[in-house]
Amino acid sequence: MVEDCLLKMTGICKAFPGVKALQDVDFSVKYGQTHALMGENGAGKSTLIKVLTGIYQKDAGEIVFDAESIAPTDAAQSQHMGISTIYQELNLAPCLSVAENIFIGREPKKYGLIDWKTIESRARSILGDMGVTGVNVSRPLNEHSVAIQQMAAIARALSLDAKLLVMDEPTSSLSETEAGLLFDVIRRVKARGSSVIFISHKMSEVFEICDTATILRDGCLVGEYPMADLTKLKMVSLMIGRDATSVLHRKKEVSRGLDDRELVLKARGLSRAHRTKEIDIDIAGGQILGVAGLLGSGRTELARILFGDEICDGGEIEIAGAAAHLRTPRDAIRLGVGFCSEDRKAEGVFPHMSVMENMTAGILGELSAGGVLSRKAQMQVAQTYIDKLGIKTSGPDQRMGELSGGNQQKVLLARWLCKKPVLMILDEPMRGIDLGAKSEIEDIIADLAGKGVAVLMISSEMEELIRSCDKIVVLSEGRKAGQLTAREISEERIVQMLAHGSHPGQEAVHAK
Amino acid sequence: MKTDSATIKTGVIDTVKSQGPLVMLVVLCVIAGICFPAFATSLNLVNISRQISMFGLLALGMAFVILSGGIDLSVGSIAVVASIVALQAGRWFAPAAVVAPILVGVAIGAFNGALITWGGIPPFIATLAMMLGVKGLAFVLAGEGRSAAAAEQVVNVSGWFPVIFRGDCFGIPYPAIILIAALGVAVVVSKYTSFGRSVFAVGGSEEAARMMGLNVNKCKMLVYMICGGCAGAAGLLLASRLKAIDPTATGGWELTAIAAVVIGGIPLTGGLGKIGHVIYGVLILGIIPNLINHLRISLPPWYNEMITGMLLLAVVLLQSLIAKRGTR
Amino acid sequence: MPNSANTSALGAFRRAIAQRQNVRNYGVWSFLLLSLGVTAWFTPGFLSWGTLDNTLIQAFPVLLVALGMTMVMSSGGIDISVGAIMAIAGAVSGRLYTSNAGLAPSVAGGILAGGLCGLFNGTLISKFKIQPIIVTLVVMIAGRGLAQTILGKPSVSFSFNSSLNVLGQYKIAGLPIQIVIMIAAVAMMLFVVKKTVFAKHVEAIGDNPRAARLVGINILRTTACVYVLCSILCAVAGIMKVALTGGVNAAGLGKFIELDAIAAVAIGGTSFSGGRARIFGTVIGAVIIPLVTVIAGMNDMRDHHAMIFKAVIVIGVLLVRRER
Numbered sequence A: 001m002v003e004d005c006l007l008k009m010t011g012i013c014k015a016f017p018g019v020k021a022l023q024d025v026d027f028s029v030k031y032g033q034t035h036a037l038m039g040e041n042g043a044g045k046s047t048l049i050k051v052l053t054g055i056y057q058k059d060a061g062e063i064v065f066d067a068e069s070i071a072p073t074d075a076a077q078s079q080h081m082g083i084s085t086i087y088q089e090l091n092l093a094p095c096l097s098v099a100e101n102i103f104i105g106r107e108p109k110k111y112g113l114i115d116w117k118t119i120e121s122r123a124r125s126i127l128g129d130m131g132v133t134g135v136n137v138s139r140p141l142n143e144h145s146v147a148i149q150q151m152a153a154i155a156r157a158l159s160l161d162a163k164l165l166v167m168d169e170p171t172s173s174l175s176e177t178e179a180g181l182l183f184d185v186i187r188r189v190k191a192r193g194s195s196v197i198f199i200s201h202k203m204s205e206v207f208e209i210c211d212t213a214t215i216l217r218d219g220c221l222v223g224e225y226p227m228a229d230l231t232k233l234k235m236v237s238l239m240i241g242r243d244a245t246s247v248l249h250r251k252k253e254v255s256r257g258l259d260d261r262e263l264v265l266k267a268r269g270l271s272r273a274h275r276t277k278e279i280d281i282d283i284a285g286g287q288i289l290g291v292a293g294l295l296g297s298g299r300t301e302l303a304r305i306l307f308g309d310e311i312c313d314g315g316e317i318e319i320a321g322a323a324a325h326l327r328t329p330r331d332a333i334r335l336g337v338g339f340c341s342e343d344r345k346a347e348g349v350f351p352h353m354s355v356m357e358n359m360t361a362g363i364l365g366e367l368s369a370g371g372v373l374s375r376k377a378q379m380q381v382a383q384t385y386i387d388k389l390g391i392k393t394s395g396p397d398q399r400m401g402e403l404s405g406g407n408q409q410k411v412l413l414a415r416w417l418c419k420k421p422v423l424m425i426l427d428e429p430m431r432g433i434d435l436g437a438k439s440e441i442e443d444i445i446a447d448l449a450g451k452g453v454a455v456l457m458i459s460s461e462m463e464e465l466i467r468s469c470d471k472i473v474v475l476s477e478g479r480k481a482g483q484l485t486a487r488e489i490s491e492e493r494i495v496q497m498l499a500h501g502s503h504p505g506q507e508a509v510h511a512k
Numbered sequence B: 001m002k003t004d005s006a007t008i009k010t011g012v013i014d015t016v017k018s019q020g021p022l023v024m025l026v027v028l029c030v031i032a033g034i035c036f037p038a039f040a041t042s043l044n045l046v047n048i049s050r051q052i053s054m055f056g057l058l059a060l061g062m063a064f065v066i067l068s069g070g071i072d073l074s075v076g077s078i079a080v081v082a083s084i085v086a087l088q089a090g091r092w093f094a095p096a097a098v099v100a101p102i103l104v105g106v107a108i109g110a111f112n113g114a115l116i117t118w119g120g121i122p123p124f125i126a127t128l129a130m131m132l133g134v135k136g137l138a139f140v141l142a143g144e145g146r147s148a149a150a151a152e153q154v155v156n157v158s159g160w161f162p163v164i165f166r167g168d169c170f171g172i173p174y175p176a177i178i179l180i181a182a183l184g185v186a187v188v189v190s191k192y193t194s195f196g197r198s199v200f201a202v203g204g205s206e207e208a209a210r211m212m213g214l215n216v217n218k219c220k221m222l223v224y225m226i227c228g229g230c231a232g233a234a235g236l237l238l239a240s241r242l243k244a245i246d247p248t249a250t251g252g253w254e255l256t257a258i259a260a261v262v263i264g265g266i267p268l269t270g271g272l273g274k275i276g277h278v279i280y281g282v283l284i285l286g287i288i289p290n291l292i293n294h295l296r297i298s299l300p301p302w303y304n305e306m307i308t309g310m311l312l313l314a315v316v317l318l319q320s321l322i323a324k325r326g327t328r
Numbered sequence C: 001m002p003n004s005a006n007t008s009a010l011g012a013f014r015r016a017i018a019q020r021q022n023v024r025n026y027g028v029w030s031f032l033l034l035s036l037g038v039t040a041w042f043t044p045g046f047l048s049w050g051t052l053d054n055t056l057i058q059a060f061p062v063l064l065v066a067l068g069m070t071m072v073m074s075s076g077g078i079d080i081s082v083g084a085i086m087a088i089a090g091a092v093s094g095r096l097y098t099s100n101a102g103l104a105p106s107v108a109g110g111i112l113a114g115g116l117c118g119l120f121n122g123t124l125i126s127k128f129k130i131q132p133i134i135v136t137l138v139v140m141i142a143g144r145g146l147a148q149t150i151l152g153k154p155s156v157s158f159s160f161n162s163s164l165n166v167l168g169q170y171k172i173a174g175l176p177i178q179i180v181i182m183i184a185a186v187a188m189m190l191f192v193v194k195k196t197v198f199a200k201h202v203e204a205i206g207d208n209p210r211a212a213r214l215v216g217i218n219i220l221r222t223t224a225c226v227y228v229l230c231s232i233l234c235a236v237a238g239i240m241k242v243a244l245t246g247g248v249n250a251a252g253l254g255k256f257i258e259l260d261a262i263a264a265v266a267i268g269g270t271s272f273s274g275g276r277a278r279i280f281g282t283v284i285g286a287v288i289i290p291l292v293t294v295i296a297g298m299n300d301m302r303d304h305h306a307m308i309f310k311a312v313i314v315i316g317v318l319l320v321r322r323e324r
Helices: A046-051 A073-079 A099-102 A116-129 A148-160 A175-189 A203-209 A232-240 A299-306 A329-334 A356-360 A375-389 A405-417 A433-452 A464-466 A491-500 A508-510 B003-017 B020-034 B042-067 B073-093 B094-115 B123-142 B174-192 B193-202 B205-213 B215-241 B252-261 B276-294 B302-328 C002-042 C048-076 C082-098 C103-127 C132-149 C162-171 C177-195 C199-205 C209-214 C221-246 C259-269 C281-300 C303-319
Strands: A003-015 A020-028 A034-038 A060-065 A082-088 A164-168 A195-199 A212-217 A218-228 A263-272 A277-282 A288-292 A314-319 A323-325 A337-340 A425-429 A453-457 A473-474 A479-484 C153-158 C247-249
Touching: A003 A046, A003 C247, A020 A034, A020 A046, A020 B020, A034 A203, A046 A164, A046 A195, A060 B276, A073 A082, A082 A148, A082 B123, A082 C132, A099 A148, A116 A148, A148 A164, A148 A175, A175 A337, A175 B042, A203 A232, A203 C082, A212 A232, A232 C281, A263 A299, A263 A453, A263 B003, A263 B205, A263 B302, A277 A299, A277 A453, A277 A473, A277 A479, A277 C259, A288 A299, A288 A433, A288 A464, A288 A491, A288 C259, A299 A425, A329 A337, A337 A405, A356 A375, A356 A405, A356 C048, A356 C199, A375 A405, A405 A433, A405 C199, A425 A479, A433 A453, A433 A464, A453 A464, A453 C002, A464 A491, A473 A491, A479 A491, A491 C247, B020 B123, B020 B276, B020 B302, B042 B193, B042 B276, B073 B094, B073 B123, B073 B215, B073 B252, B094 B123, B094 B215, B123 C259, B123 C303, B174 B193, B174 B215, B193 B215, B205 B215, B252 B276, B252 B302, B252 C132, B302 C132, B302 C209, C002 C281, C002 C303, C048 C177, C048 C221, C048 C259, C048 C281, C082 C103, C082 C132, C082 C221, C082 C247, C082 C259, C103 C221, C162 C221, C177 C199, C177 C221, C177 C281, C199 C209, C199 C221, C199 C247, C209 C221, C221 C247, C259 C281, C259 C303, C281 C303
Parallel strands: A020 A218, A034 A195, A034 A212, A082 A164, A164 A195, A288 A453, A288 A473, A337 A425, A425 A453
Antiparallel strands: A003 A020, A003 A060, A212 A218, A263 A277, A263 A314, A314 A323, A473 A479, C153 C247
């Protein structure tokens, strides 16, 4: 029994101050197997992986790897033992070259000095084996797209020739083609006899590539299931611990005849450098416009231009009927625009400040008299939105950094809701949020639109767009590849447009 | 066609951006050469090279620290303690005058590193405290005298000792040779050793470096030890120049060293830049007071500080403008 | 009931965090009390009004500068030009006073000069995006030369009964004016930090500058204000020092005070990477540092022993407070 298991973790417990992150979890991976580790955010997946790789120390339990009991105390040790890991957040050195990132810490040497020629040629061949070509491996990592960076992280993990490859959300920034390349690599790794632990929120990928799934919920083991015995629905139900039918199938009532309403946003010919080209956008009050597009399609740049964070080289923007000259976010905010960034951690939260302060950061002027703040007014606003949005917190004074991703996102939404915006721009509002909170945030967005606010929502998850949006604009390589309204919206049509890219005159085809 | 010219243009901007410090240095030298005929004389250049050698060494060590995302404010104090140790040790056993200061520097650097890695104290404040503490130690070691002013004392040294600073080889002063050698070693270490590369990774993101399996603590320890060692070597040169104990000799050196590193193109956030370019920063900061010396016809002495500050400002502003132009 | 389990877990988590925080803070304060107690025990005549008076007068410039520095650090910056700004303000006041401008205009002129220095710092940092340590280094180097240029010579002194000197020795209700200004400044800063929009904006910029921009905080103006505020406090410290000593020593006024001020802020617990401004902690830090010098002097110790002593205290406090 033990023989065919490469990794066997038994009775793993790990507690952080006040929280039991893992309770008596068993987890085993067989040789040559791709094993999915599933669970909602906060279920303990990442903690389990970090215990395995030595970043956290377990409180109790045993880890047997390749028939030896191990207790790694840092990432270097577990790497030596043959466990290589791709973490959820990109963990590479941004200013070093792609090749270097793949080899750092174990550079090939000649006469005791680093042999740069060998490093670069080997990096090129490793990436080539993965099907990634045309990368200048000697340029710094941060000059490449996120997808290439992700591929570099994967290449690094692969080049370690590990017995066990751990991948925590490896596809979150990859296109489908690139994900396909990754799956080929995984199959080859498997054929070599190594095992893979695969963590992903994208259900279809898990079903495509994995043999077995272990499901965690609230730090406890739910069970281990062969993939063949599972359906998507069953898996989601196991993950959230209740029937998932209502969560997954909630289709927006089709068309509300909103196109006749007055336009809140009218943008013409938005261009910036070579990132966005001649994009036209119209959103009426109460309308939810979805923006679909791959990474690098210009979707985030579009959002930033509309919020004044980036200045467009050409084009005109009209907000609520008046011409808008946006040079800083303050200009946009003054006109009633709100914006939630795709990167909550880097551009959204103030981690050391309280929930209340995070929520009211944008309306301090209105809650004060002569520059003196009214704590009472602040409290009132905070309490109102905590109740209204069902934010799970011990109180308005709790530190923002202690909240879960979903609750942080709700606080950030509340930050704009309390400003009563006319146009709300949401860049990936549901990224990294568990299913329960996702549907709550969808409700908040629908409610916002119901009050007549124009919403622009960007998402890389097509299901999210289809569920929420009245109209979808598809971007490709910085251009508008097409637009779908109401009944036309379907996954096939979006994929078709994404694949086709932009062709002049295509918009005419899809005009209603 | 259009892409070609665009590539050339970005290429030029890239070069100017990456060679900004060199451009600044050349501009400064050309201006100096035109305005002051005495500037380009070999005597003057030899003088400059002697003057910059000490804080050049400090800047090299500092460059490693700053690349790793840290800072070391204690280098001036380390240098002065090292100079005292050199003179005191030389009384007992002559060769110790050369080895001891460097060892002392490395040891204090190791203590800095320990405070920062195991002690978990932010580098700025840890080395600030050490700057005070080590300077206090310098007075203790100097022994005589209650106050700073009275502490300076001349020490009898062996005849060869002052030659380290004064001597030259084919007209190139020894201190300049030491600095150039140190620069060469630093460039090779930063570009061609695993340690050198790990400094960049740690400076880029400590968390990421740790997760990539690098030994972050070891890297940081080494960086502060190197910095301490360089400061020790600078102290040796100082001792050789002064031939006297003066615990106040290095006030403000740490800031000059930091400025040289930043002007050399390494941002204080770390992880980015080239060690070799630090020499441009060192030269720029070394030439400025020299220029002022040429300028000084009837100006009172305190104009030195003001003009140094303004030139420094001009350099920094120009760099920021070049960087902005480049990103546009 | 996974829901209730969840909230109670959160509560427990919060309590645990709070306790750890307390342990750290109590640790710091008990470490300081202990070290002070020990020194007081061995210092003859330590517990006297004279000591208190002496310490507070010495603490005056450090405290004012450290209060400003607390705000600067809260915004994620640093200001090492504080000493030079003290000198500039002192020099301007001195120059105006010696050219018979009268007391009030002299003082106002000095404060204005300090404010302008702060505006210069703030503008270069926020508008030109140059690192604070470099900008303030420039002002630190150039400023001292500027101070002497303004004064026309390295130092001047005033007659003992001049109005500026009388101001320095003035007592309000038996308290030296320095102590009154100190109390007023601390009260003002406590109010600013606890109650004003400005302080919240500063903390937000320190905590996450990108998020602060995207939430619509005027970063340019706020940053400029922070440095102006700090410089004005420095100017007051500089002018009062001039008034107390009855002369301007432009080359030496406020020299190395940035070290004491930064150490005071660090002891006080304001983070070096920005965020919460801890005024109360800064006050304690700013009293401890000169106290060390005073104690050293009373024990007939040499200055450099006091330096080592200071270093040990700063390192000790930070080792106790560190977050693992």
